[in-house]
Amino acid sequence: MSASHHDPLSHPEVQLASGRGYVANFLVTTLLMGFGLWLSVTHAVAPLTLVAVTSGIAAVAVGVQAYLLLHMNLSEAQIWHTVAMILFLPLFVVTIGLTAWMFHGLYARTMIMSPHIGAFLHR
C-alpha cells in the first residue's frame, strides 16, 4: 500500500457531503416518525393498519436515509458500498422472514398455552 500523495480533502467521499441533503433528510425523517407517533398515540387506525402503515413509513424513511445520509448510489466512489448493501438486503429478509415463518407454525402447534398458565407454572 503506498501513501497517497493527493490532497485527502479532494477525495470523492469527502466531496459528496451535501448540507442541503442532510437538512432535507432531517426534515423528512423527523416528520415521518412524527406522523407514525401521531397514528400510534391517537389510536387513529386499527392495530393491523397501524402495523402496516408504520412499517411503510419506516421503509420510506430508511430509503430516504440510504440515499441522502449513506449516499447509496452508483457513482464510481460509492458503487461497491451500494452493491454490498444490496447483497445484504435479501439476507436480512431471509433471517427475519424465515425465522418468523418457522416459529409462527411452531407456536401454532406446540405452545397452545395461555399466559396465565405460564405464570402459574413458574411462580
Next chain:
Amino acid sequence: MGRLSLRQIPYQNPILVGTFVFALILGAAIVGLVTYHKRWGVLWREWLTTVDHKKIGVMYCLIGLVMLFRGFIDALMIRTQQAIAVGPHSPGYLGALHGYLTPFHAGQIFTAHGLIMVVFAATPLLVGLMNIIVPLQIGARDMAYPYLNALGLWLTAAGAALVMVSLFIGNFAHGGWYGFVPYFELPYSPGVGVDYWLWAFQLSVLGTTLGSINLIATIVKMRAPGMTWMRMPIFTWASLSANLIALTTFPVLMVCLALLASDRYFGTHFYTAGMGGNLMLYNDLFWVWGHPEVYFLILPAFGMMSEIVPTFSEKTLFGYATMVIASFAIGGVSWGVWLHHFFTMAAAPSVNSFYSVTTMLVGIPTGVKVFNWIFTMYRGRVRFELPMMWAVLSLFLLLVGGLTGMMNAFATNDYMWHNGVFVVAHFHLMVLLIAASIFGSVEYWFPKVFGFKLEARWGKAFFWCIVLGTGWVFIPMFLLGFAGMTRRLDYIPYTQWGPYLRVMLVGMGFYILAVAFFFMHLYVSLRDRAKNRVGADAWGTSRSLEWMTHSPVPAYNFAFVPQVHARDEWAWRKEQGVADLKSGPYRDIHMPGNTGVPFVLGALALALAFALTWRIWWLSGLALALCVAVVIVRAFAEDTDTVISAQDVERAERRYHDGEVVPMEEPMGRPTPRPAT
C-alpha cells in the same frame, strides 16, 4: 479470583496429567530450541509482530495443524471408548463403569472434538491458505488491511489457546459442540465448561469476521491492473464467495452466543424453558450460521481442487463461468437451508418441505462443479503427483458425502435418523473432503511459500493411510447408522454393534499411521530441502499469477505489479514466450510496517475471556479497559509504513535470479523517515 482456585486443576485424572506432562515437555523443548538458537528476537520481530499476509497465513496453518492433532487425539479417545464400552459386561478402567472415560469426561471430549475440528482446525487452515494465496493470485502486494489481518490471527490464536487452557484448569463443555439449550443454561450447567466453550467460540467468531472483511476488500479493491472479474482465478472466486458467507453469517452466531451468555451472566430469559424464553430460538440462530458455515469451509476446498486439477491435467479449467456461477449459487442457497438441522422441531409441514427442497437444490451447482473437474481431466495429460491424488480423493469423498447428504435432505428420513451416526458419517466425509483438499493444496502451494517441494514417498504413505482409515472407520459407521445407533454415546447397550465398533478401530490404526507418516513427511522434506529446491513455477504447468513471482515469495510479492492480459495470465505469458521478461529499473516499494499491537490485543482478549469464564470481575474490567486504551493509542500512531528501497529490491531480485534462497524471515525495509512538516 472469582471461581478459580487450585482445586480446579484436574490432577486426579491420569489422562489429563499425562497430557499436561506431554505439553510441558513439548513446550520446554520449543522454548529450549528457540533459546539455544537465539531466535527470540527473530521470532518477535519477523513473526509475532508481522503484518505480512504470507507469514500470517503460515501461522494460521500452524494453529490449524496443532489443533487438528488435538482434535484427532479426541477422536481416537471417542473411538476406543466406544469399542470398549459395549454391553453390560464390558470392563471399566480409571474410575469409569464401562470403558475408561466417565460420561462427564466423554462428553467433554466429543464437544471439544467437534468445536476444535470445525472452528480451530479447518477454519484456520483454510483462512491461512486464502491469506497466503489470494493476494498473490490477484497480483497484490498485501491484503487491504494488514494490521486487521494480524488482529484476526491473534484473536483466533487466543480462542484456540482458551480451549487448550480448559484442559488443565477446570473443564470443558460436555453437551456437544453446538450446545444444547436449556442444558447449557446456568441452572443445568453451572460449571466453567460452557463458559470456556462460549468465549473460545466468540473469539473465533470475531477473528473470522474481521478476516472475511479483509479478504473481500482485498479482492474488490486490490486487484492488479487488467485483472477483471472474469480473469480472476477460481480459488479467488471461491474465497470471495466463502468469505461473503462468513461476513453475513458470523454476526448471527455472535448474537446467538451473546444471548446465551446474557442468560448465563445476567439471568435474562432468551432461551430458558419457561419465563417466556424460547429454546428453539437458540437452534434457529445457531444454524442460521451453522449451515452456511459448512459452505464457508467447503467452497475454498472446491477452489483448491479447481486450481490443482487443471495444473495436473495440463489443461485450462473446463467451464470457468459455470464454476463462478456455481460457487455463488452454493453461497446463495446455503442461506436458505438451516432448518434441516432440526427438522424434528415440529415446524409446519410446509416449512419442512421448503427446507427439504432448498437443501436438495444445493446438489445442482455442486454437480456442475463435479462435472467441470471431470471434464477438465478428460483428455488431459493427467499426472498423479501428490496434490492431484488428494484432489481426486476429494472428488470421491464429495460423491459419497454429497449423495448421503441428499438422503438426509428428506425430512421424512431425518425423522428416523435424527442425531444418528448416519448423519455423523455423512458430515465426516464432507469435512474429510475439506481436509483432503487442504492437504492437497498444502502439497501444491508449499513450494511457493517455502521454496522447496515436499518429498513424495512418505507423503504417498500418508495419503494411502488416510484413504484406508476413512474406509475402515466410516463404512461401518454408515451401517451402524442404518442399525439406529445415535451419536455421542459413552456406553453402547447393544452388543451386536460391538464388532462394527471394533472394526472401526482398524481404521483408527491406519489414521495413527497416517499421523506418523505425516510427521515423517515433514521431517524428511525439511532434511532434504536442498534436493527439492524449486524455482518460481514449481510444477511447471501452473497457470495463475502466484507462480509468476519467486519461491519463496519475497516480502513485496511482486517487484513490479503485473499487468494482466488473460484469464490464466501465467499460462498466457508462457505461451507468448514472455514469461522471463522483467522490467528495470526498480522502484521504492511502500509496505506496512510490523507492529506488536495485534499480538497485545490478542493476549488481552485471552485474558478477558479467561476472566469472564472464571468470573474474575476485576481482571475482566482491566483487560477490557486495556483493550480500549490500546485501540485508541494505536489510532494515534501515524508512521505505520516502511519503505523497501529500490536498491534493496534489486539486491533481492538478483539473489533470486542467481538461484539463492532468501529466507522468509529475512528483514526487509526500514521505517519511513518522518516527513518534515
Next chain:
Amino acid sequence: MSVMSRSENARSLGLWDRDHEGHDVIGTRTFGFWLYMLTDAMVYAALFATFGVLSHVVNLAGGPSPAAVVHPVYAYGETVALFVSVLAYGGAMVALKAGNKAALIGALGAAMVAGGVFLGLAYSDIERLFHAGIVPQASGYLSIFFGLILYHALHILVGMVWMLVMIVQVMTRGFTSNVVYRLINLRLFWHFQAVIWVFVFTFVYLQGTVL
C-alpha cells in the same frame, strides 16, 4: 538478447505496471468499514428476528405487555435528539469538504452534545422502567426489549468516544489522509445509527403499543 532490449520489450508489451500508484487508501478503508457496518446490521437483523420470536403472548410470562412498557412519546424525544446529532455530523462533513477545521470541531461537539441528550433520555426511560420492576430478567419479551435498546445505546456511547478522539486528532494532526478516512468511517457509523433507530422506534415503540 541484451538485458536492456529485453526490458524494453517487456515495457512495450505492457507486462508490468511500473508506475503503480498504490491503492486509494481512503476508498479502501471506508469500503472495509462499510462491510463491518453491514455485519453490524446483520447483528441487528438477528436481534429483530429474536424480537419477533419472543413477542408472542407466551413470552410475556405473565409479565407486563409491550403496551405497558413502551413510551412512544418519550422515544420520539430520543428520535429527535439522535436525528439532530446526525444532522450535526452532516454539518461536520460539510465543514470537512470546505477544509474548515474550526467549524468541523464545532459540529462534532454539537453532535456529541445531541448524542449525550439521546443517552440521557434513554437512561431516564430505562431507569423509570427499572423502578417499576420492569427488568430484563422478568420475561423473554423484556430480555430482548432491553437487549435491543441497550445494544443501540452502546453504539451511541462508542460513537461519542470516537468523536472525542477525532476532535483531538483533527486539532493535533489536521486533515491527513488517516484522519480523513476515520472521519468518513465515523460518518458511516453515526449515520447508520439513525437508520437502525428508525427500525427500533417503529417496531419496538410504535408497534409495541398494539402488541
